[in-house]
Amino acid sequence: MTADISALDLEEAGAVLAAESARFASFGWMRGTSGNLSVVLSRDPLRLAVTASGHDKGELTPADVVLVDGQGAAVHGGKPSAEAELHARVAALTGAGAVVHVHTVASVAMGRREPGGIVFSDLEMLKGVGQPAHEVEVTLPVIANSQDMKVLGDRLEEARDPRMPAVVVAGHGLYVWGADPRQARHHTEVVEWLLELELTGR
Ligand SMILES: CSCCC(=O)C(=O)COP(=O)(O)O
Ligand SMILES: [Zn+2]
Numbered sequence: 001m002t003a004d005i006s007a008l009d010l011e012e013a014g015a016v017l018a019a020e021s022a023r024f025a026s027f028g029w030m031r032g033t034s035g036n037l038s039v040v041l042s043r044d045p046l047r048l049a050v051t052a053s054g055h056d057k058g059e060l061t062p063a064d065v066v067l068v069d070g071q072g073a074a075v076h077g078g079k080p081s082a083e084a085e086l087h088a089r090v091a092a093l094t095g096a097g098a099v100v101h102v103h104t105v106a107s108v109a110m111g112r113r114e115p116g117g118i119v120f121s122d123l124e125m126l127k128g129v130g131q132p133a134h135e136v137e138v139t140l141p142v143i144a145n146s147q148d149m150k151v152l153g154d155r156l157e158e159a160r161d162p163r164m165p166a167v168v169v170a171g172h173g174l175y176v177w178g179a180d181p182r183q184a185r186h187h188t189e190v191v192e193w194l195l196e197l198e199l200t201g202r
Helices: 009-026 084-094 105-113 124-129 151-157 181-202
Strands: 036-043 048-050 065-068 074-076 097-100 118-121 138-139 166-169 171-179
Touching: 009 036, 009 048, 009 065, 009 097, 009 181, 036 084, 048 084, 065 084, 074 138, 084 097, 084 138, 084 151, 084 171, 097 181, 105 171, 105 181, 118 181, 124 181, 138 166, 151 166, 166 181, 171 181
Parallel strands: none
Antiparallel strands: 036 048, 036 097, 048 065, 065 074, 097 171, 118 138, 166 171
């Protein structure tokens, strides 16, 4: 346990992550034991609360959370998400305060159709990721999957577009981030809406 993060802070973060997880699971975006969420608890040193590995994300309790360091290694708690290292990398790279990973059908299907990246334009919903609705094209990058989180992190760093707080991992799912869990949720719902529109519109 680090001196600057109390067990209560961690449990409070766990309650937030459990509620966010239950919402995404209710949408069918975290089927089986898929998906994981995190929230940054301190920046220096970097510490995140991340969902524990292997749980049904629709049934998490506030205790099903692990404190991890900047490499995704457990500092306090049980076994962190297998993708904790990537969450830490996204938080360090983007300055995000919360990261969402969901396994949606639309993200995998669109990643297959557009392996070079998914381009959106002329959609009011683009305002939901801080972009103008018209006269710009915004690309959601698609990166190849890997079981090595360092490799995935390198691919995400190279491919990410600062105008789009999300990346599709091919054959796997969607990573989205925001300043805090609420904004990360809004970004996730907007990006998933954009993906579903592209999928149904073609
Ligand atoms: C069927 S889920 C496979 C692992 C995965 O991609 C995932 O998102 C969940 O992993 P975790 O270790 O966070 O439970
Ligand atoms: Zn996953």
